[in-house]
Amino acid sequence: MLTAPFAASVRHVGAVVDETGDLLRRSGDLRAGRGLISTVVALLLGCLSLLAVLAFHFPQYLTMPELRHQYSVEVLRQLLLVALLLAGGLSLTNLIFARRRNLNLLAFALVLGAVALGGSRVPVGDFPNHTPYIGLDWFILDLLGSTTLFVVIEKLFPLYRGQPIFRPEWQTDLKHFAVNHFLVGLILLTVNFLIHHVFGWLVSAPFQQSVRTIAFLPQLLLCILVADLAQYWTHRAYHQVPLLWKFHSVHHSTKTMDWLAGSRQHILEVIATRVLVLAPLFVVGFGEGVVNAYILIVGFQAVLIHANVHLPWGPLKYLIVTPDFHHWHHSQDTEAIDRNYAAHYSFLDYLFGTAVKSKKQFPERYGVVGDYMPAGFMRQQWFPFRAMFAAQGKTES
Numbered sequence: 348m349l350t351a352p353f354a355a356s357v358r359h360v361g362a363v364v365d366e367t368g369d370l371l372r373r374s375g376d377l378r379a380g381r382g383l384i385s386t387v388v389a390l391l392l393g394c395l396s397l398l399a400v401l402a403f404h405f406p407q408y409l410t411m412p413e414l415r416h417q418y419s420v421e422v423l424r425q426l427l428l429v430a431l432l433l434a435g436g437l438s439l440t441n442l443i444f445a446r447r448r449n450l451n452l453l454a455f456a457l458v459l460g461a462v463a464l465g466g467s468r469v470p471v472g473d474f475p476n477h478t479p480y481i482g483l484d485w486f487i488l489d490l491l492g493s494t495t496l497f498v499v500i501e502k503l504f505p506l507y508r509g510q511p512i513f514r515p516e517w518q519t520d521l522k523h524f525a526v527n528h529f530l531v532g533l534i535l536l537t538v539n540f541l542i543h544h545v546f547g548w549l550v551s552a553p554f555q556q557s558v559r560t561i562a563f564l565p566q567l568l569l570c571i572l573v574a575d576l577a578q579y580w581t582h583r584a585y586h587q588v589p590l591l592w593k594f595h596s597v598h599h600s601t602k603t604m605d606w607l608a609g610s611r612q613h614i615l616e617v618i619a620t621r622v623l624v625l626a627p628l629f630v631v632g633f634g635e636g637v638v639n640a641y642i643l644i645v646g647f648q649a650v651l652i653h654a655n656v657h658l659p660w661g662p663l664k665y666l667i668v669t670p671d672f673h674h675w676h677h678s679q680d681t682e683a684i685d686r687n688y689a690a691h692y693s694f695l696d697y698l699f700g701t702a703v704k705s706k707k708q709f710p711e712r713y714g715v716v717g718d719y720m721p722a723g724f725m726r727q728q729w730f731p732f733r734a735m736f737a738a739q740g741k742t743e744s
C-alpha cells in the first residue's frame with residue numbers, strides 16, 4: 348500500500364503532467380495579467396536551458412560542427428546563465444504569488460535540473476569531430492533567435508492584428524521546425540554528397556576563378572539570382588508535376604501564416620530543393636563569403652515572407668519577394684493558384700508571367716483547395732506516399 352505522502356506526491360506529479368499536456372495542446376491568446384505569459388517564457392527558457400546543458404555535455408553528438416566552429420563558447424555560457432536566471436526568477440516569482448503553481452513548479456524543476464547537471468559552468472573537454480550528430484544547438488539558437496526577432500516584428504507590424512502567437516496548429520509546425528533542425532547533419536551530408544557526385548563533372552576551375560574576381564556586392568546579387576532562378580523552376584515543377592505536388596502540398600497546407608508556418612515542409616522536399624538550388628551555386632563557384640552571405644539572406648527572407656507582417660514596401664515589391672507577395676502564393680483564392688513562385692526576386696514572376704494579379708490587397712483564405720491535408724507532423728510526412736498508393740490502387744482497379 349502507498350504511504351499517504353508518497354501517494355500525494357504521485358498525485359501532484361500527475362497534476363503537473365496533466366496541466367503541461369493541456370497547455371501544449373492549447374492554442375489562442377495568452378491573456379496578460381494571470382501569470383500565463385511569464386509562465387510560458389519560464390517553461391520555454393527552462394526547457395531550452397536543460398537541452399543546452401546536455402549539448403555542452405555531449406557536443407560531439409548534439410552540436411553542429413559548422414556552428415560550433417563559429418560561435419564563442421564563453422558568449423553561449425553567458426546566454427545560458429541569463430536564460431537560467433530569467434526562467435528561475437520568473438517561475439519563483441509566480442510560485443511566491445501562487446500563480447500557475449503546477450506549471451511553474453515544472454519550470455523551476457527544469458532550471459534545477461539544468462543547474463544540477465552543471466548549469467552554465469559545465470566543463471567541455473576534448474571531443475572527436477567526425478561523429479554523427481543532431482543539430483540540437485542549431486535548434487535552440489534558431490528557436491530563441493527567431494522567436495525573439497519575429498515575434499517582435501509581428502507584434503510591431505502585424506498583417507492580422509488579432510492573430511495569436513500560439514495560433515492553431517503551432518504544435519505541428521514546431522515539430523517540422525524541430526525535425527528540420529535536428530536532422531541538419533543528415534540533410535547537409537546528403538545534399539553535399541549529391542551535389543558533388545551528380546554535378547561535380549560540370550565544374551570548370553578557370554570559369555570559377557573568373558567568377559570570384561567579381562566584386563562582393565554584384566557577386567552576391569548574381570549568386571541570389573542564380574539561386575532564385577533554380578528555386579523558381581524547382582518550385583514551379585512542384586506545382587505542375589502531380590507527383591511532386593503531393594510533397595509540396597504539405598508546405599501549402601498551413602491555414603495561418605506566421606514566421607513558423609514556413610517550417611512546414613516535407614523532409615524530402617527540404618533535401619531536394621537544397622540540392623537543386625545549391626548545385627548551381629557550387630558549379631558557378633561563388634566565393635565562400637558570398638555563399639555565406641547568401642545563406643544568411645535566404646535564412647532570414649524565407650522566414651520573413653511567411654511572417655504575419657505588413658510593411659509599406661512601395662515599388663520594392665516588384666523587385667524583391669515580400670511577405671505580401673508570398674502570402675498570395677499560399678492562398679486558396681482562384682487568382683493565386685500556381686502563382687508567385689520566386690523566393691528572393693519577385694521580378695522573376697513578372698518576367699515569366701506568373702505574378703498574381705488581383706484587385707484585392709490580401710488573400711481571403713490560405714491552405715490547399717479542398718483542405719485535404721491531415722493534421723499532425725507524422726501524418727503529413729506520410730501523406731505523399733499514402734496519396735501515391737491511393738492513386739496506384741485506383742489505376743489498378
Ligand SMILES: [Zn+2]
Pocket residue numbers: 582585586595599676
Ligand atoms: Zn508552392
Ligand SMILES: [Zn+2]
Pocket residue numbers: 598609653673677
Ligand atoms: Zn511558403
